[in-house]
Amino acid sequence: MKAFTSKLGFAIIVAMVLAALFAPYLAPYDPSEYHLDLSFAGPTFAHWFGNDADGRDVLSRIIFGARVSLGIGIAVVGISLVAGSAVGLIAGYAGGIVDRIFLFVSDVFLAFPSFLFAIAVAAFLEPSIANVVLILSLKGWVTYARLTRGEALSMRERDFVAAARASGAGAPRIVLKHLFPNMIGPVLVNASFGMAGVIMIESALSFLGLGVPVDTPSWGAMIDQGTQYLLIAPYLSIFPGIAIMLVVLGFNFLGDGLRDKLAPRGR
Amino acid sequence: MRETQATLTGSCAFSVGGVHTIWLISAILALVCILSVSTSCRQAVAAKGDINIAVAAGPITLDPRLATDAESDKISSLICDGLLGRDDDGGLTPMLADRFERISDTSYRFFLRDGLLFHDGTPLTAEDVVYTFSSIMDGSISSPFRSSFTRVAAIEAESPTVVRLDLKEPFAPFLSYLTRGIVSKKAALAAGASFGTHPVCAGPYKLVRFSPDNVVELEANAAYYGEKPRNARLLFDVIKDDNVRALKLIKGDVDLVQNGIPALIIDGITKSGEIRMKNGDGSVMSYMGMNLTDPILSNKKVRQAIAYAIDRDEIISHRFKGMASKANSILSPANWAYDGELPQYPFDPAKAMQLMDEAGFKDPDGPGPLPRFRLTYKTSTVKERVEIARMIAHQLEKVGISVRVAPYEWATFYRDVRKGNFQIYTLSWVGVSDPDIFHEVCGSSQFPPNGLNRDRYKNAEVDALVEQGRTTMDEGERKKIYSRVQQIVFDDLPYVPLWYEKNVVLYRKGLEGVRVRPDASYRVFMDVGKK
Numbered sequence: 001m002k003a004f005t006s007k008l009g010f011a012i013i014v015a016m017v018l019a020a021l022f023a024p025y026l027a028p029y030d031p032s033e034y035h036l037d038l039s040f041a042g043p044t045f046a047h048w049f050g051n052d053a054d055g056r057d058v059l060s061r062i063i064f065g066a067r068v069s070l071g072i073g074i075a076v077v078g079i080s081l082v083a084g085s086a087v088g089l090i091a092g093y094a095g096g097i098v099d100r101i102f103l104f105v106s107d108v109f110l111a112f113p114s115f116l117f118a119i120a121v122a123a124f125l126e127p128s129i130a131n132v133v134l135i136l137s138l139k140g141w142v143t144y145a146r147l148t149r150g151e152a153l154s155m156r157e158r159d160f161v162a163a164a165r166a167s168g169a170g171a172p173r174i175v176l177k178h179l180f181p182n183m184i185g186p187v188l189v190n191a192s193f194g195m196a197g198v199i200m201i202e203s204a205l206s207f208l209g210l211g212v213p214v215d216t217p218s219w220g221a222m223i224d225q226g227t228q229y230l231l232i233a234p235y236l237s238i239f240p241g242i243a244i245m246l247v248v249l250g251f252n253f254l255g256d257g258l259r260d261k262l263a264p265r266g267r
Numbered sequence: 268m269r270e271t272q273a274t275l276t277g278s279c280a281f282s283v284g285g286v287h288t289i290w291l292i293s294a295i296l297a298l299v300c301i302l303s304v305s306t307s308c309r310q311a312v313a314a315k316g317d318i319n320i321a322v323a324a325g326p327i328t329l330d331p332r333l334a335t336d337a338e339s340d341k342i343s344s345l346i347c348d349g350l351l352g353r354d355d356d357g358g359l360t361p362m363l364a365d366r367f368e369r370i371s372d373t374s375y376r377f378f379l380r381d382g383l384l385f386h387d388g389t390p391l392t393a394e395d396v397v398y399t400f401s402s403i404m405d406g407s408i409s410s411p412f413r414s415s416f417t418r419v420a421a422i423e424a425e426s427p428t429v430v431r432l433d434l435k436e437p438f439a440p441f442l443s444y445l446t447r448g449i450v451s452k453k454a455a456l457a458a459g460a461s462f463g464t465h466p467v468c469a470g471p472y473k474l475v476r477f478s479p480d481n482v483v484e485l486e487a488n489a490a491y492y493g494e495k496p497r498n499a500r501l502l503f504d505v506i507k508d509d510n511v512r513a514l515k516l517i518k519g520d521v522d523l524v525q526n527g528i529p530a531l532i533i534d535g536i537t538k539s540g541e542i543r544m545k546n547g548d549g550s551v552m553s554y555m556g557m558n559l560t561d562p563i564l565s566n567k568k569v570r571q572a573i574a575y576a577i578d579r580d581e582i583i584s585h586r587f588k589g590m591a592s593k594a595n596s597i598l599s600p601a602n603w604a605y606d607g608e609l610p611q612y613p614f615d616p617a618k619a620m621q622l623m624d625e626a627g628f629k630d631p632d633g634p635g636p637l638p639r640f641r642l643t644y645k646t647s648t649v650k651e652r653v654e655i656a657r658m659i660a661h662q663l664e665k666v667g668i669s670v671r672v673a674p675y676e677w678a679t680f681y682r683d684v685r686k687g688n689f690q691i692y693t694l695s696w697v698g699v700s701d702p703d704i705f706h707e708v709c710g711s712s713q714f715p716p717n718g719l720n721r722d723r724y725k726n727a728e729v730d731a732l733v734e735q736g737r738t739t740m741d742e743g744e745r746k747k748i749y750s751r752v753q754q755i756v757f758d759d760l761p762y763v764p765l766w767y768e769k770n771v772v773l774y775r776k777g778l779e780g781v782r783v784r785p786d787a788s789y790r791v792f793m794d795v796g797k798k
Contacts, residue, residue, distance in 0.1 A: 034661060036585050040531075053531060053654065054585075126673060209648045214657055214672040228650050230510045232535035 006257020012250030084144025092152025185262030316499030328463030331448030347448025
């Protein structure tokens with residue numbers, strides 16, 4: 001069962017990534033083109049997922065929306081992972097005062113609820129994709145930093161590290177060549193769950209009008225726009241809702257599978 | 268949709284493994300929440316003489332001296348009568364004062380009706396009138412209407428039923444300020460700051476229950492001097508979500524909604540035949556403001572080009588489903604001072620492009636991707652407004668203007684508009700009755716932060732005319748003055764008049780006596796009854 005779900009998760013994600021990469025070729029229509037005569041036209045063979053209030057093709061917008069969701073997800077997780085791991089490794093390996101300062105700073109960041117923090121910062125900045133990435137990364141790095149710091153702390157006294165040190169390896173080499181490769185498993189598992197989290201928060205921010213700019217096809221923003229017409233065209237919110245559900249499920253299934261394979265200690 | 272939000276909030280931690288079931292559940296929950304629209308738990312028990320009215324926001328205060336937001340102002344107008352009132356066409360009518368005389372250009376004498384009683388049974392006398400206006404003028408309650416009364420030199424009670432008012436200088440628009448509700452001096456002094464939650468006035472309804480975010484209940488005032496309300500009670504149900512409001516109307520928890528249902532879904536609601544719809548011309552005028560200190564927008568040809576490039580017919584038929592009409596002045600056609608000769612800027616993209624070419628903003632690559640220039644278009648985050656802004660932006664892009672729509676949370680948006688921190692924005696003028704509005708909006712003495720001339724428009728002729736309009740007492744003469752003002756402003760175009768939104772009332776078919784007024788006043792609810 002586990003093997004099946006993780007394969008399924010992988011397949012969903014591959015499909016989404018392909019959709020995002022080849023959006024201009026896959027999408028049947030221009031996602032921003034108005035067709036006022038097709039306003040609220042329900043799903044048909046020509047428009048599988050129907051048309052929104054301004055007659056824009058919902059399927060095309062969902063396909064282009066994959067770019068926004070996955071793009072932001074990858075950017076945020078990438079930045080958080082690199083920055084967080086670097087800070088965590090340094091703190092964990094150096095220990096002492098550096099570690100204590102790190103713990104203090106990360107505690108401060110962890111004390112803010114993620115979503116509240118995102119809303120508070122978003123309210124100050126203009127809605128843009130770059131700002132969404134910035135906001136989510138501001139908080140996202142902490143998780144990776146705590147994780148790698150813990151791993152580094154437990155590994156630095158182990159024999160293989162002592163052996164490397166005895167054979168004259170400097171701190172940067174030990175951290176990069178000996179410590180980090182040993183914690184890639186848990187970091188990847190975390191990244192997979194993190195992707196799901198980032199996509200959810202991005203959708204939520206866009207749902208609240210604090211995320212991506214107006215007119216950018218984003219799943220969260222599509223649900224938000226659809227809520228106005230829930231009574232006459234509920235599919236406007238349902239289809240992007242399903243898209244979010246699928247991609248979040250996909251990353252969670254994948255994360256589960258990765259954890260079984262890579263980080264058995266976490267079980 | 269509050270649940271969806273809560274679900275997302277609850278599940279949005281960057282958590283390490285072990286929570287996948289929570290993810291699964293929350294993802295499914297999110298979907299379920301999209302499918303099911305929440306209805307609030309409160310069920311109104313409708314008695315025969317009760318009319319339930321859904322409103323989108325609760326009033327903040329019911330003290331007529333402090334009420335500035337729309338709901339506060341409209342609901343307090345049912346509780347508190349003024350010296351003068353307005354009829355369905357916006358004209359001034361007698362209310363607490365059954366007549367007045369103009370002693371000179373600066374002096375008035377108002378005669379109160381006999382036997383007026385406040386809700387608490389105490390008599391309403393000239394003292395209360397003097398107190399109401401004095402408390403606004405002397406700053407003791409920090410009323411936002413204080414500036415309207417700065418021209419008053421003296422106000423005194425000549426007898427228990429006669430009030431005399433002297434102005435420092437002739438000021439034609441003054442009478443329109445006297446529609447503000449009169450409060451009981453005794454009750455107001457006793458209640459202090461809490462008067463807004465239990466006002467004592469002499470209007471057709473008494474306040475029974477006031478919980479601002481939930482419900483405001485009014486009961487017909489049996490001792491009312493004028494025609495009594497046709498219903499026993501008005502209940503204003505505060506329902507913030509458009510969909511819930513519509514559902515409650517369909518289900519029958521609510522009897523009537525005025526201007527609270529988006530035009531695009533009205534057809535879907537009235538289809539069943541249970542819900543009726545009435546509409547009428549409104550006085551709310553939407554416009555696109557432009558910053559005249561901006562190097563691009565300071566050019567009149569560019570402003571006119573923008574007016575020619577906006578296809579208002581398309582927006583009105585699509586977004587408003589016809590529930591709006593094209594505007595060409597701040598004043599609505601129902602206003603006595605509206606200039607009926609005023610033309611319109613028709614939709615003419617070719618003319619728009621020609622004007623911008625003449626102004627020196629040529630399109631570098633014709634129909635290609637490079638724009639003539641770029642503009643930032645600020646709007647509030649209200650969804651309907653953002654969608655309309657998006658449509659206008661698309662239309663402007665077709666003539667080579669690149670527009671970025673930037674929605675801002677209301678406080679930020681409004682502050683930016685008032686500070687002049689914008690290129691273009693859209694807003695509406697609500698409650699315009701006297702043409703003196705041109706002094707506020709177009710007079711060069713009225714630049715922000717203290718005035719309302721947010722576009723920073725300056726025209727010497729307009730400045731002279733709006734001053735003249737204030738001191739001219741003859742209505743015919745005033746009309747001529749403001750016709751001229753409207754023509755100049757129409758040509759100079761400091762803002763693009765967009766449309767007057769119609770007032771739309773949706774109600775259950777058992778109701779009688781439903782009508783709408785151009786100013787969307789709630790006074791019309793007095794005549795609503797159940798069959």
